[in-house]
Amino acid sequence: MNGFLELLSYPFVMRAVTAGTLISVCASVLGVILVLKHYSLIGHGLSEIGFASLSAASALGLPAMAITTPAVITASFIIMYVSQRYRTAGDIAIAIASSAALSLGVIVSSVSGQTSNMSSYLFGSILAMSDSDLLLSVMLSAAVMAVFILFYNRLFLITYNEDYARSLGINTALYQAVISVLTALVVVMGMRFMGTLLISSVIILPAVTARQIASGFRLLVVLSGIISLIAFILGLMVSFMLNLPAGASVVMVNAVILIIVKVLFRK
């Protein structure tokens, strides 16, 4: 414990903890909407498309974020549209697109001799967080919080019944677009430290855990954020103390919390 607190005195660790915590909380809050709308696979699909973009950008010597961010945002729009329009076929489309993107990323990394970066992309690196990442994660968190506070009533209605919202004349496509962009940004930011294979867990697990306890939408959103915060800090502590990969440790702590809650609050 003392060792962990001592580590926090290093600026790079503090930066990673702060940025990681903010992104995890954002991911878990957005995760509530994605889980309730049965879009759980989207985070997974987007992160693997992000991996392919990162690999391509790295192979071509292009700036990673400048290539990955628009690619993942575009993919987010397409995946949400396909999921909404074709339901079951949407899941199949996400599974195909994500595995194809992952394969493409592996091939591009391999051909371009960038395999050393591959592990960092797939499993993340806590050291990947820079000062600009910290600033971006603060801005992203502010945007997510603002959207949830300002548009809470709309998000509730659209998540519960999008058709009914449309019948009231509400522009559901606009809110869908906002959620798509925010989800894409969370995935792009989060996959740097969690890794492309694990970021979707941070989106889904806290929301699923909170769902076991919370009886209302508002409580579900708040609890999901709190669970994510606790799991991230605990996960990092475990990672530092046992010298384990940070992303994997955070996901394992999330999974353990889910199992405990599932047993204690059996509905």
Place this chain on the structure above:
Amino acid sequence: MTERLRLEHAVIKYGDNTAVNDVSLSVCSGEMVFITGANGSGKSTLTRGIAGLLTLSSGTLERNGRMSYVPQVEEADRNFPARVREIVLTGTQRPGRLFYSRDDRLRAEGAMRELGIDGLADREIRTLSGGQLRRVFLARALCGEPELLLLDEPCAGLDAESHEVLFSVLGRIIAEGCAVLMVTHDVSDLDWINASRIITLSEGRIKIS
């Protein structure tokens, strides 16, 4: 009487399948219009088209005034984490207004009271029966103070007491000038209220009006 709904030569298709074929109708304020027909005759598709949830392949749709729509209960996610009051309040939402006013909350409470579900206000919707959820949906629609009310099979599975409550509320809002268009597959629903018109659909077309 103000015309609240005018549909002319409406066609709605799912791919190559024509679900609604050349349907024209109009509903004015204070009218109660029933749409009946067998399963698959296009009743719900027509209602969803009028509600703006499906695009007309051809024809024209004109709506005039505030509209509320009561969908079938089967379309709802019964496990969604929400309480009755939260669902009813959503009926007051309108484009451009992000927060509920005190007036919205009062209207929600009034609608729940009228439909006899005020005692369920803090219950989670997953604990409700189908009949109770139908009342919740009707309360949600009433909150929006509709001038045109669309109901898709609101009586399915309702007991006699719920029928009485539903038709008493419909009678009141019709007397106040609301135009009501109600889809039902059960012709015994017609015994509960005086209909202005009864439209029977068959294979997407108006068979009898």
